Amino acid sequence: MSNLARFLNTVDGQPRESYSGRWIASLDPFTGKAWAEVPQCGADDAAAAVEAAHRAFTRGPWATLTATARGKLLRRLADLIARDAEKLAETEVRDNGKLLAEMAAQLRYVPEWFHYFGGLADKIEGGVIPSDKADMFTYTRREPLGVVVAITPWNSPLLLLTWKLAPALAAGNTVVIKPSEFTSCSTLALMDLVKEAGFPDGVVNTVTGYGAEVGAALVEHPLVAKVAFTGGDATGAAVYAQAARHIKHVTLELGGKSPNIIFDDANMDDAVKGAISGIFAASGQTCIAGSRLLVQRSVYEEVSQRVVAVAATARLGNPMERTTQVGPITTQPQRDKVLGFIDIAKGEGARCLLGGGTPKDPALAGGWFVEPTIFGDVLNTMRIAREEVFGPVLSIIPFEDEDEAVEIANDTIFGLASGVWTKDMRRAFKMAERIRSGTVWVNTYRAVSFLAPFGGFKKSGIGRESGQAAIDEYLQTKCVWINLAEGIPDPFIIR
Known part of the structure; x- marks a missing residue:
């Protein structure tokens, strides 16, 4: 039995090791020594997480929860993160070696995203469309995509996860998170707060492991509707190609040479x-x-x-x-x-x-x-x-x-x-x-906000995170036509 701190995944609301029983050591960049370990998952673990998220999206209490209730859960999570910001920041520093001053500032700011998107949850509106066809009533609905896979990098794990998780949940999706194998611990610690906030089982799940074993399996899974990825442009291109083969939605926030x-x-x-x-x-x-x-x-x-x-x-x-x-x-x-x-x-x-x-x-x-x-x-x-x-x-x-x-x-x-x-x-x-x-x-640099859209041109990515534009990345538009007339005209001619 290892004497290192152990962080477990959460799948369907329950703590999980990997099916294989293997572990990945997390190394402290300041000392170069292992301080914790996380499960080394594989394709079967990935499938279990996606299936749990799909059940929660289609059949669980999340599927019938009102948008206002979703917003309240997000705001509750925001308050819990604010309460534990220093503790989460210290976990991130052990994992990624960035300054405690920087990570603590990030974690104190992260709740703003959950408050903001919690407020947007019940502001998602469709519209009535003027019709050029007599006796037709036409309107649109804005609906969630389904299961979203969030793949996050090692440099700012919880901040960059938040940019995906908050709008995805506000829109009504369920989420499977695949953090970097180098810096998974803070993400797994966050799941305790997701549970404490009262999110139904299966709404947010985690799978830790290597990209080739877990990331690819998640992107390929037929029940996944969207992949939101932050990382290098080469890996992003591979994710994009994988997602394209299955016609999945993507958001890619990639590299820069600013x-x-x-x-x-x-x-x-x-x-x-x-x-x-x-x-x-x-x-x-x-x-x-x-x-x-x-x-x-x-x-x-x-x-x-x-x-x-x-x-x-x-x-x-x-x-x-x-x-x-x-x-x-x-x-x-x-x-x-x-x-x-x-x-x-x-x-x-x-x-x-x-x-x-x-x-x-x-x-x-x-x-x-x-x-x-x-x-x-x-x-x-x-x-x-x-x-x-x-x-x-x-x-x-x-x-x-x-x-x-x-x-x-x-x-x-x-x-x-x-x-x-x-x-x-x-x-x-x-x-x-x-x-x-x-x-x-x-006349400034490195300023970001939950209010301001963020994303790249060219090979720096596709889509936007933060701001009102971000929630659109996790929604799809449905158009509804209602015939108010009696009888159907010639069925061989398009209306």
Whole structure:
């Protein structure tokens, strides 16, 4: 019997190990040591979870619950998450190594999504359609899709799950969650609160395990109506192809190579802070990372020096300590990938201005750390500027004017987010119009809200999360025709 903390799945309202009895160790990125374990599930576990969700959708009390009652359950869950926010945040830090300050702030904010979508639950309306056909009454209904599979990543497990779970439940769907095998513990802990809130059995289920064994089985299952996925673009493309074979709905929130653009008229103190926040917060492990810093040539040297000076003071350390500013990379394979990209950048001729390796502090030797790293003289054709690194690595790229800034910003397969730093509001509006990304921040960076739609252009994804647009992703429209006339005209001619 393992002496590690054990987190169990929830299927049909009951705690579950895997049918195989196998387990996956969860490693603490700060120490590199196992601290917990979760069930290693397979296709049979996935099928059981989907079948439980389908029963709950079609035959359980959830199927007859009013929209107002659904909203009350969501708001109750919000209050429970707020109560346990610090505890959930600590679990996430043990799992993914991000700063407790950051994860606690996220968990305190997460309830807002459940309150917001709880309020939207009974605002879902159809409409009466004017008819050009005599004696016909026509109207629409907005109905849930059915079983939704939510596949979530390792960088912000509960926040990114919430973006899917809250609108899916508000719309009346049931859900099967497949968290990352690296960071499943906080999701499994959340299920205790789902039960405490009073959700009927089978409405929310979890299946932990590896993508090839569990994720693929969930996407392929014939009773699954929709897949909501957050992760890398390569895996997202595979999920999209799988879902397409079965004509399933999808929402994909994928990678990014976001441009953070500083013009020479910007407030430089704010712009430098924005550059630091864009890439070194969360150790760069965020899809919206401002990994390409585009700087107008007239201030290129000044900005580069200032960004390097601030980044050089970043405090690496234990993510549980409030004074730490940069924590470890979440997984060892990801740490090795980041270091590989740093070597590639050096080989391509980029000038390393800061960092470029692992920290020398022996107190950090057990963790998966990468130094905050900055490259100057980067060309947008270099791999470091084109591929998502997902780590604390910044590329600084010069530009001459607005036209060149837009050209460089849009010269990417991605289009998730972008930043513009300028005091010129005409320029701000024009840049926001011309940049091809789902989010444009002006004189700020990394701002998100339950009120604001979030999603990508191009290979950064399909669909939107958060805001009113998100609930539409979990609904389908039914059109109802009622004939009020006596008798049927010629049955061989379309009405």
